Amino acid sequence: MIRLEALTKTYRSAQGDVTAVDEISFEVEAGQTCVLLGPSGCGKTTTLRMINRLVVPTSGKVFIGGVDTDTMNPVALRRTIGYVIQQIGLFPNMTVGENIGVVPRLLGWSAERIRKRSQELLAMLALDPAQFYDRYPGELSGGQAQRVGVARALAADPPVLLMDEPFGALDPVNREVIQDEFLRMQQSLRKTVLFVSHDIDEAVKMADRIAIFQSGRLAQYAPPDAMLAQPANEFVASFVGSDRTLKRLRRIRVAEVMTAADGAVDTRELGVRPSDDLRRVAALFLETAAESLPCIDGDGHIVGRITRTAVASRLGAQLRK
Amino acid sequence: METLAFILHNLPAIGERTLEHISIVSVAVGIAILTGVPLGIAITQSQRTADTVLYLGSIVMTIPSIALFGVLIPLLSKFHQGIGYLPAVIAAMLYAQLPIIRNTYTAIRNVDPALRSAAIGMGMSTAQRLARVEIPIALPLIIAGIRVAVVINIGVTAIAAYIGAGGLGTFISRGISQTDIRQLITGALALGLLAIAADYSLLWLQRRVAHPGKAEGASIARRDARLRA
Numbered sequence: 001m002i003r004l005e006a007l008t009k010t011y012r013s014a015q016g017d018v019t020a021v022d023e024i025s026f027e028v029e030a031g032q033t034c035v036l037l038g039p040s041g042c043g044k045t046t047t048l049r050m051i052n053r054l055v056v057p058t059s060g061k062v063f064i065g066g067v068d069t070d071t072m073n074p075v076a077l078r079r080t081i082g083y084v085i086q087q088i089g090l091f092p093n094m095t096v097g098e099n100i101g102v103v104p105r106l107l108g109w110s111a112e113r114i115r116k117r118s119q120e121l122l123a124m125l126a127l128d129p130a131q132f133y134d135r136y137p138g139e140l141s142g143g144q145a146q147r148v149g150v151a152r153a154l155a156a157d158p159p160v161l162l163m164d165e166p167f168g169a170l171d172p173v174n175r176e177v178i179q180d181e182f183l184r185m186q187q188s189l190r191k192t193v194l195f196v197s198h199d200i201d202e203a204v205k206m207a208d209r210i211a212i213f214q215s216g217r218l219a220q221y222a223p224p225d226a227m228l229a230q231p232a233n234e235f236v237a238s239f240v241g242s243d244r245t246l247k248r249l250r251r252i253r254v255a256e257v258m259t260a261a262d263g264a265v266d267t268r269e270l271g272v273r274p275s276d277d278l279r280r281v282a283a284l285f286l287e288t289a290a291e292s293l294p295c296i297d298g299d300g301h302i303v304g305r306i307t308r309t310a311v312a313s314r315l316g317a318q319l320r321k
Numbered sequence: 322m323e324t325l326a327f328i329l330h331n332l333p334a335i336g337e338r339t340l341e342h343i344s345i346v347s348v349a350v351g352i353a354i355l356t357g358v359p360l361g362i363a364i365t366q367s368q369r370t371a372d373t374v375l376y377l378g379s380i381v382m383t384i385p386s387i388a389l390f391g392v393l394i395p396l397l398s399k400f401h402q403g404i405g406y407l408p409a410v411i412a413a414m415l416y417a418q419l420p421i422i423r424n425t426y427t428a429i430r431n432v433d434p435a436l437r438s439a440a441i442g443m444g445m446s447t448a449q450r451l452a453r454v455e456i457p458i459a460l461p462l463i464i465a466g467i468r469v470a471v472v473i474n475i476g477v478t479a480i481a482a483y484i485g486a487g488g489l490g491t492f493i494s495r496g497i498s499q500t501d502i503r504q505l506i507t508g509a510l511a512l513g514l515l516a517i518a519a520d521y522s523l524l525w526l527q528r529r530v531a532h533p534g535k536a537e538g539a540s541i542a543r544r545d546a547r548l549r550a
């Protein structure tokens with residue numbers, strides 16, 4: 001869906017040319033979320049801004065849906081790409097409703113259609129349209145404002161969403177909540193998302209694929225579990241942290257590891273659900289001496305068992321591969 | 322008491338002079354807005370042009386108005402307009418330029434770069450960005466510049482009575498030449514009131530176009546809380 005080919009950006013400065021982004025190539029499939037991860041100054045934001053041509057590449061190409069974006073009018077291109085930034089950038093002279101309606105208005109939608117769409121999006125982002133539609137951005141809290149920022153990016157239903165550290169300015173509690181909401185929305189919307197972050201936990205939580213940047217170069221491009229299991233080099237290993245095994249637990253579901261079993265529930269025994277991630281399993285293994293835990297579905301039936309050995313071999317399997 | 326009697330006796334004349342005054346100031350400021358605001362926006366594109374334009378504007382401000390009228394007389398005499406309404410409007414218009422250009426320039430420059438980036442990223446053209454985002458956000462500060470220009474011009478136009486432009490300055494110039502304290506006070510009082518009235522009405526306008534910020538948000542939140550209670 002989005003393909004970067006040897007994308008490069010070189011800035012001229014008094015000290016000579018500085019290469020901010022150096023021949024980045026990767027491909028993101030439609031409906032997937034790719035997190036561009038790295039420390040500040042690694043070129044991840046510049047890469048993102050080359051996709052909607054806020055930054056013009058020095059060389060290399062960006063293809064969206066197979067179309068070379070060089071051949072498109074930048075203004076028209078940007079109207080097909082949702083854009084969310086850390087500073088949110090809501091226009092203070094417009095109400096929440098008008099802010100969400102900016103791109104639809106540029107595209108010439110009817111006032112009625114814009115209003116309906118804005119209200120639908122507010123509701124989707126857990127903001128009561130009756131209460132928020134006519135407010136001004138100055139009257140919103142940080143979390144509310146960023147929800148409106150996301151709604152605005154989704155307004156014209158663009159297939160592609162670029163998010164530049166969208167939740168970076170929020171407090172940890174709010175960030176978790178809005179991340180969860182976004183993940184839930186993304187399950188039904190299936191946008192192709194490029195998401196810049198410097199937070200490994202956020203990346204592991206949100207990404208289908210992580211592109212980790214090291215001073216302008218792509219150090220590794222892999223699904224979160226593979227990156228945590230097998231960092232490509234020292235830099236990636238140190239960036240993802242020494243607790244990378246613990247971080248992997250979040251992305252593995254009980255259903256992937258459990259072995260088939262059935263039978264009645266022993267009410268004295270603690271159980272987990274197949275949809276839980278391994279963090280809960282690990283916590284229970286640490287708290288109790290149990291060698292295995294029953295996996296119980298919504299109706300209270302045992303559908304499998306998860307054992308310490310199975311978890312260990314799942315976590316180790318990637319290493320041996 | 323004598324002055325009061327003079328004022329009451331000459332109300333129609335005072336009204337007429339006030340209208341003359343307002344006419345000169347509004348035409349001058351009107352032209353200054355039409356030229357100064359676009360110029361102020363245009364120079365945000367280049368630091369060097371901006372420095373030059375603002376420098377020239379500052380030089381104009383240092384010329385005493387009476388000297389400027391003196392310079393305009395021979396120039397405009399070629400068109401038989403050396404004295405009167407036209408030189409008054411031209412001089413006032415020149416003095417109005419700097420506050421309007423400078424405030425427009427500063428206001429547009431101070432628009433949060435994140436807003437500019439968001440506007441461009443969402444697919445606004447330059448004209449759309451200016452019209453829908455940057456100018457509306459800059460408007461209170463632009464109006465503040467217009468306020469300063471209007472108040473300066475009310476003063477400059479008072480001097481223009483000496484080149485036969487009419488206006489409230491007539492009372493002052495006659496008061497001086499005829500050593501008539503009544504006319505002097507009448508002119509000064511009317512000018513003062515006119516300046517204050519203009520300043521306050523533009524201040525009102527300036528506040529009206531400002532977008533609701535945190536302060537008003539707090540009051541709305543309080544109102545909502547009351548409604549829920």
